[in-house]
Amino acid sequence: MNVIEDRIKITKVKKSKIENVNWNTLGFGKVFSDHIFVVDYINGQWEEGKIIPYSDMAFEPTMCTLHYGQTIFEGLKAYLDINGDVNIFRPDRNAKRLNNSATRLVMPEYPEEKFLEAINDLVAVEKDWIPKERGQALYLRPVMFGSSNFLGVHSSDNYKLVIICSPVASYYAAGLKPVSILVSHEYVRAVRGGLGMAKTAANYAASLLAGKEAKAKGFDQVLWLDGVHQEYVDEVGAMNIMFVIGDELVTPTLDQGSILPGVTRETVLALAKEKGIKTSERRIRISEVYDAHERGELKEVFGTGTAAIISPVGKLNYKGKEIVINNNEIGPVAHDMYETIVGIQRGELEDTHGWIHKVASI
Numbered sequence: 001m002n003v004i005e006d007r008i009k010i011t012k013v014k015k016s017k018i019e020n021v022n023w024n025t026l027g028f029g030k031v032f033s034d035h036i037f038v039v040d041y042i043n044g045q046w047e048e049g050k051i052i053p054y055s056d057m058a059f060e061p062t063m064c065t066l067h068y069g070q071t072i073f074e075g076l077k078a079y080l081d082i083n084g085d086v087n088i089f090r091p092d093r094n095a096k097r098l099n100n101s102a103t104r105l106v107m108p109e110y111p112e113e114k115f116l117e118a119i120n121d122l123v124a125v126e127k128d129w130i131p132k133e134r135g136q137a138l139y140l141r142p143v144m145f146g147s148s149n150f151l152g153v154h155s156s157d158n159y160k161l162v163i164i165c166s167p168v169a170s171y172y173a174a175g176l177k178p179v180s181i182l183v184s185h186e187y188v189r190a191v192r193g194g195l196g197m198a199k200t201a202a203n204y205a206a207s208l209l210a211g212k213e214a215k216a217k218g219f220d221q222v223l224w225l226d227g228v229h230q231e232y233v234d235e236v237g238a239m240n241i242m243f244v245i246g247d248e249l250v251t252p253t254l255d256q257g258s259i260l261p262g263v264t265r266e267t268v269l270a271l272a273k274e275k276g277i278k279t280s281e282r283r284i285r286i287s288e289v290y291d292a293h294e295r296g297e298l299k300e301v302f303g304t305g306t307a308a309i310i311s312p313v314g315k316l317n318y319k320g321k322e323i324v325i326n327n328n329e330i331g332p333v334a335h336d337m338y339e340t341i342v343g344i345q346r347g348e349l350e351d352t353h354g355w356i357h358k359v360a361s362i
């Protein structure tokens with residue numbers, strides 16, 4: 001059996017950049033590792049993927065994604081666990097979601113097993129780039145885009161899928177600090193029938209101005225309401241949103257198609273059910289959130305997403321009316337969820353769900 005020949009071809013850098021990295025100032029998405037994975041879709045099929053040095057990419061000014069926005073991406077993390085193993089959290093969910101996004105944007109699917117192999121082998125090559133502290137990780141960013149050169153509105157013939165690695169700091173250098181959030185009643189991010197359920201660059205483009213204005217007013221992020229009624233809560237833009245109302249964990253239902261189906265959201269819902277917490281996926285009006293607060297029943301609000309895992313919300317401001325949640329402190333449900341998920345990712349808690357993909361060395 002000749003396994004070696006089936007593996008992804010690897011071209012290594014002559015000299016690693018790793019010695020130049022300051023591990024104390026990583027932040028998020030600023031430092032990139034030595035290698036990337038690249039694969040092209042040409043003449044109706046995917047070519048063989050390869051791992052090559054991180055470098056410039058050449059493109060023509062007419063590359064269609066620059067004009068028509070056929071770009072989708074993913075985000076997942078590799079962790080060094082307490083036994084020295086390398087764990088990737090639920091990469092199969094990202095493989096599926098990449099293909100769901102691809103279908104929505106008329107792009108070709110990439111076979112799931114190929115995606116998982118690419119992730120595995122790239123992380124195996126970049127093992128030394130995984131930061132070691134609890135809460136730190138190697139962030140993996142797959143991005144797929146139309147790479148044909150033309151003007152004219154139709155989908156691309158050719159595509160490129162690239163996977164980038166970035167060592168990232170813990171989101172919470174100073175503990176799980178709650179964020180303050182402006183509820184946008186002026187702009188919308190996504191509408192029913194639009195692109196909200198796809199992880200596509202366009203949704204971020206749509207969100208930037210509101211984000212900038214919120215920052216200028218002193219808020220960390222924007223909470224989006226639905227684009228049809230501007231009444232129901234959608235999500236935070238890079239995070240899904242959850243509320244603890246009374247003894248129930250409530251989060252907006254995905255069935256309107258305007259919300260990105262987060263892997264962390266799905267994980268928190270599964271864990272909450274196991275822990276005996278009542279959960280409800282339904283439409284939730286912003287007025288209901290405020291009413292619950294008035295009655296003293298709004299116990300916690302938190303965002304969920306791969307980057308921060310759990311991000312407690314300390315303040316909400318809707319049309320100038322500000323409410324403070326749980327004294328601007330992280331609540332017990334958010335804290336328990338954070339510790340459980342990090343515990344599983346770090347190998348401190350048993351992975352009873354098969355959520356951890358252990359990176360096989362190559």
Ligand SMILES: *Cc1c(COP(=O)(O)O)cnc(C)c1O
Pocket residue numbers: 075199203235237238239240260261262263264265304305306307
């Ligand atoms: C990526 C993303 C999320 C979070 O998804 P996770 O899989 O939990 O990281 C939420 N909302 C939007 C708009 C996103 O792009």
